[in-house]
Amino acid sequence: MRGKSLVKRAIKGDEEAFLELIHSYQEALYRTAISYVKNEEDALEAVQEVTYRAYRSIKTVKEPAYFKTWLIRIMMNYCLDVLKRSNREIVEESLINRTGVSEDFTYMEVEEALLTLSDYERELLHLKYFEGVKIKDIAVMWNTPEGTIKTRLHKALRALRNNFDEKGDVKRV
Template sequence: MNEELTLIKQSIQGDDTAFLHVMKAYKMDLYKTAIAYLKNEHEALEAIQEVTFRAYKKIHTLREPSYMKTWLIRIMINYCNDQLKRKKRFIVNDEQIYSLGTTDNHTVIEIQDAMQQLDNTSREILTLMYFHGLKIKEIAEVMERPEGTVKTWLNKALKKFRDILEEKGGELDV
């Protein structure tokens, strides 16, 4: 962790090599976020390139090196939301379904469908919490909201998610 923080600090100071190492370290997290939102591998890879460019241009504005991951994910989420607004469509293909690492494809499809029925805020909170393993405090930082607000939104999102799954006859325990 100390080496990672050192690289981040060097990145903030303009060290291009350190920046590349940091981006490699967070590439999978950014990819998972992009796939969760865009549902298309090509668009997700394009998103990583764009977010890398945006982060490179603005790295000097990052005040707290320990928030690098949440800062990058926030940039990715904003980019993905912009793309979705432009396209107003969602694409799901077999490769993405298998990439989630489960053998029950029907369950994965139900989860993805339920996630798409949620509003953007609920989908964002659940993605950060369960796909990225962020804690309430980190989600609050990413979303630039108080922790209490994030907790309230999380509870509402989980309730809505459960309701959607129950309507479909799902037996998932979330």
């Protein structure tokens, strides 16, 4: 697999391999950042900072197959640190997209419902459904049994579903 060999080369100090890896994952990094910081400028700054942090600590990657997971985890930790440091509440900027007022009310409802979940539940849902990380990989990354991850994922989805049930938007049996 080409990705693993690139990671191995990057770990050994090959800067070109590292840049190629970062380039291939920059969209995932940006999406992760924007989902936390909610504005383009901060998200771009986060991508830059995480690229630097990843470069600085590339030698700590133990399993090349989990490089993307490792990188996304650095981004999530960085964004959480930024939000804590600024001591601000996540503002509902999902009402505004890059071109103006959003017409997609479903998106806004999902964003609002996600804000009712804990940081852990949001991270778990983000990894699984927005980044497509496998449960097995999340379990390895968080050093938690797969069954526990499945249970927590199920609970997070149930909490999200209950949020919609309370609003009367969706009734499930």
